[in-house]
Amino acid sequence: MASCGTCDITGLFSIEYTGIISVNMSTSTEITLTATNVILTGPTTGTISMSAYPYTPGQDRLLGVSCPSSxxxxxxxIQKYDCFNNKMHFFPAWGGAASVSGDPISGVRLEREVVTYQSMNADASSGPASPYFYSNQTxxxxxxxxxxxxxxxxxxxxxxxxLSNVLPANTKxxxxxFDISIEPPLRSVVNYNFVFSFDLT
Structure with a gap:
């Protein structure tokens, strides 16, 4: 039987935040085999995706909206690898796009609005009588x-x-x-995706 390493129930998973639904990590190391049979290793990089509830018990789980909103x-x-020190550097590239759609969401603000237009949402998975919505997207x-x-x-x-209890020390x-979506009368969910690198030498 294959070993799965440390195995426990998710309710006992230690994390610095409450309301976490799921956390998934994917990593890989850059490895090259030269023509002379020499193994060269580069950075170990990865991604972490995290989903959570953006409210605490007793708070408005729809964050003030009455129609589908997101x-x-x-x-x-920009990722640059320092091969002398075996370290990956991350530099912000300004200009990442953002958008809001539907009703104003409590705690969410688009600081620089560029264009607003009409969007729509239709889903018949619950039957042909399911409602569909028009909304403004900015x-x-x-x-x-x-x-x-x-x-x-x-x-x-x-x-x-x-995730300091999972990742190597000083991993940033x-x-x-980032996205947050609300589908009344269901709960709202917030999602984060991170990139990172750590040194295993």
Whole structure:
């Protein structure tokens, strides 16, 4: 029987934040075999995706909206590898796009609005009598989210020191995308995607 390493129930998984639904990590190391049979190793890089509830028990789980609403942002990072010190550097590339759609979401603000237009949402998976919605979508830059579990400002890219009990010491995570979606009467969900690199030598 194959070993799965450390195995436990997710309810006992230790993390710095509450309301976490799921955390998934994917990593790989750059490895090259030369013509003379020499193995060269580069950086170990990875991604972490995290989903969570953006509210605490007793709070408005729809964050003030009555129609399907969402917000999202992308943050771009230039990755440069220092082969002498075996270290990957992340530099923010300004201009990551952001958008908001539907009703105003509590704790969400698009700082720089560029264009607004009509969008729509239709889903017949629950039957032909399911409602469909028209809403306004605004595209721009610099999405600010002040809610839980992690506040973000896409106009000011930064590193995050989370999952310190899982990742090697001093590993920093860089937010690459963020989105929050609300489908009344269901709960709202917020998603984060991070990129990172660590040294295993």
């Amino acid at each position: 917000a999202r942002a992308e943050l771009k990072w 595209d721009g830059f610099n999405l600010i989210y002040t809610g839980r579990p992690i506040a973000i400002n896409s106009g000011r890219p930064q590193s995050y020191n989370i 995570l860089y937010l690459s995308s």
